[in-house]
Amino acid sequence: MRVTFSSNGKLRDLMGAACIGMEVPPETRVVDVLENVAKRYGADARALILGERSGVLVLVNDEMIEQSTIAVSHGDEITVLLPIAGG
Amino acid sequence: MSAVAAEAPPHVTEEELAWVDWQLMIPGFGLEKQYKLKGSTALVSRVGGVGSPAAASLAMAGIGRLILAHGGHVEPFHMNRWPLASTDQIGRVNPAVSATERIRKLNPHVEVVVVPEFVTAENVRRLVAQADIVVDGAPYFEERHLLNRECVQQKKPMVEAAATGMEGFVTVVIPGETPCIQCLGFHSKDWSLPFPILGAVSGTVANLAALEAIKVLTGYGEPLRGTLLFLDGASSSFRRIKVRRNPACPVCGDRPSASIGRKETARKCE
Numbered sequence A: 001m002r003v004t005f006s007s008n009g010k011l012r013d014l015m016g017a018a019c020i021g022m023e024v025p026p027e028t029r030v031v032d033v034l035e036n037v038a039k040r041y042g043a044d045a046r047a048l049i050l051g052e053r054s055g056v057l058v059l060v061n062d063e064m065i066e067q068s069t070i071a072v073s074h075g076d077e078i079t080v081l082l083p084i085a086g087g
Numbered sequence B: 001m002s003a004v005a006a007e008a009p010p011h012v013t014e015e016e017l018a019w020v021d022w023q024l025m026i027p028g029f030g031l032e033k034q035y036k037l038k039g040s041t042a043l044v045s046r047v048g049g050v051g052s053p054a055a056a057s058l059a060m061a062g063i064g065r066l067i068l069a070h071g072g073h074v075e076p077f078h079m080n081r082w083p084l085a086s087t088d089q090i091g092r093v094n095p096a097v098s099a100t101e102r103i104r105k106l107n108p109h110v111e112v113v114v115v116p117e118f119v120t121a122e123n124v125r126r127l128v129a130q131a132d133i134v135v136d137g138a139p140y141f142e143e144r145h146l147l148n149r150e151c152v153q154q155k156k157p158m159v160e161a162a163a164t165g166m167e168g169f170v171t172v173v174i175p176g177e178t179p180c181i182q183c184l185g186f187h188s189k190d191w192s193l194p195f196p197i198l199g200a201v202s203g204t205v206a207n208l209a210a211l212e213a214i215k216v217l218t219g220y221g222e223p224l225r226g227t228l229l230f231l232d233g234a235s236s237s238f239r240r241i242k243v244r245r246n247p248a249c250p251v252c253g254d255r256p257s258a259s260i261g262r263k264e265t266a267r268k269c270e
Helices: A009-015 A030-050 B002-007 B014-019 B031-038 B051-061 B095-106 B124-129 B141-154 B199-218
Strands: A002-007 A019-023 A057-060 A077-081 B041-045 B065-069 B111-115 B133-136 B158-164 B167-173 B227-232 B237-242
Touching: A002 A009, A002 A030, A009 A030, A019 A030, A030 A057, A030 A077, B014 B031, B031 B199, B041 B051, B051 B065, B051 B095, B051 B133, B051 B199, B065 B095, B095 B111, B124 B141, B133 B141, B133 B199, B141 B158, B141 B167, B158 B199, B167 B199, B199 B227
Parallel strands: A002 A077, B041 B065, B041 B133, B065 B111, B133 B158
Antiparallel strands: A002 A019, A057 A077, B158 B167, B167 B227, B227 B237
């Protein structure tokens, strides 16, 4: 099945696009998608997505999720929103 | 106009109503809402790229009282996004003083309380207690979480607004009803100044923040309760993100921690 992944800020810069598509097997979980992106875009991306130095908002179809172990469905958009504090 | 003035509370003059005459024509935003706004106080934490346009919009809309908190001085690098600061104030005038001078010219009917210091663990309780709503435009996560915790404790609504680069967001925290900032989990140990920012982006976020504050204070429309509005300035697109309370949140959850955030002290830099 096909899902998309989007982000903002530095992670979007690392990805070179606001949104990417990816094929994933059935029963893929949100955390698997995050691992996939972290693996694809390297250590800096991994630190941004899964590191403990920052807290990110993980969304599925623009809804905040509490557990990244939930399964994704065909057509889902998974988003990692990096924190913003500028004023 | 005299018939209108006869219905007004004593503290709202005909001259004041003339200032906002055109917004009173908005369906549903009549004198009742205007009086609520006039009777309200907003604490604006930092009058920078987000806080100063937000404060200006609140003043022009006829809010009764603004508390403007910001330490330091106006600097050259502020000038791409601080519309209330002026060139002759660089290096010598405090931003809260600077913003107050300008706001008094925009709308002399607004009472402005100048707090020439940043929000800290020492002053946050006192400042939040004086306000009906907080508009948070601080550039540090520590300061944002400090305000968040205090607003939750005092059950005061807070408009959370931030901008970096070409992006920004706005959301409304209603303690006991919506997620607080701690629920969202936003923090970063790697965040530092300077950060990239375009004034048109922070100004857009700022005016959305002012709009949310006006809605919360007056009861007009539908504030961003449980919704985070995310702006991507590069594509001129908005996303409405549904956010949820975390029952285990140490700030607003079912069993909040009494100590969390107590030791947080906002950094004293700009």
